[in-house]
Amino acid sequence: MRNFIFLALLLLFVMPTNSQIYKWVDGKGKTQYSDQPPLSGISKNEKILDIHSSPKPANEDESITKDLMEKEREFKERRAAREETRNKQLAEAEMRKENCFRVQSNLDLLKNSERLSVPDGNGGVIDVDDQLRQSYMDEALKNIATYCQ
Numbered sequence: 148m149r150n151f152i153f154l155a156l157l158l159l160f161v162m163p164t165n166s167q168i169y170k171w172v173d174g175k176g177k178t179q180y181s182d183q184p185p186l187s188g189i190s191k192n193e194k195i196l197d198i199h200s201s202p203k204p205a206n207e208d209e210s211i212t213k214d215l216m217e218k219e220r221e222f223k224e225r226r227a228a229r230e231e232t233r234n235k236q237l238a239e240a241e242m243r244k245e246n247c248f249r250v251q252s253n254l255d256l257l258k259n260s261e262r263l264s265v266p267d268g269n270g271g272v273i274d275v276d277d278q279l280r281q282s283y284m285d286e287a288l289k290n291i292a293t294y295c296q
Contacts, residue, residue, distance in 0.1 A: 169182070169183065243294050243296075246294040250290040254287040254291065257280055
């Protein structure tokens with residue numbers, strides 16, 4: 148029942164109105180406007196005004212279309228630039244997160260392992276003494292400050 152009442156009210160408000168505006172000059176020479184036609188014999192000059200929007204010239208439609216197409220192209224360019232910037236920021240954030248995890252893991256390894264060996268760069272392995280371990284830990288702390296903010 149509620150739906151029926153709502154639909155009836157909606158149809159009442161949506162019904163198209165077909166109104167006209169009349170223009171005429173009365174006996175005193177005054178121009179009159181009304182939504183009802185003048186009484187017979189009162190008007191000298193009666194016109195029914197067309198209150199509907201007049202069609203726009205073709206060249207105006209073309210210029211509007213061109214403006215809209217230009218605005219749409221600019222909008223798409225701005226949106227693509229924002230999306231590209233956002234993707235770069237997300238990639239950088241992911242890389243920072245990965246580097247932070249890696250550096251923290253290295254620091255934990257340096258702190259918690261009793262005996263540590265690292266490659267010497269010539270295909271061999273060297274044992275890490277306390278002085279070298281401390282320098283690696285200082286470097287790891289610097290990297291943590293850089294990547295883990």
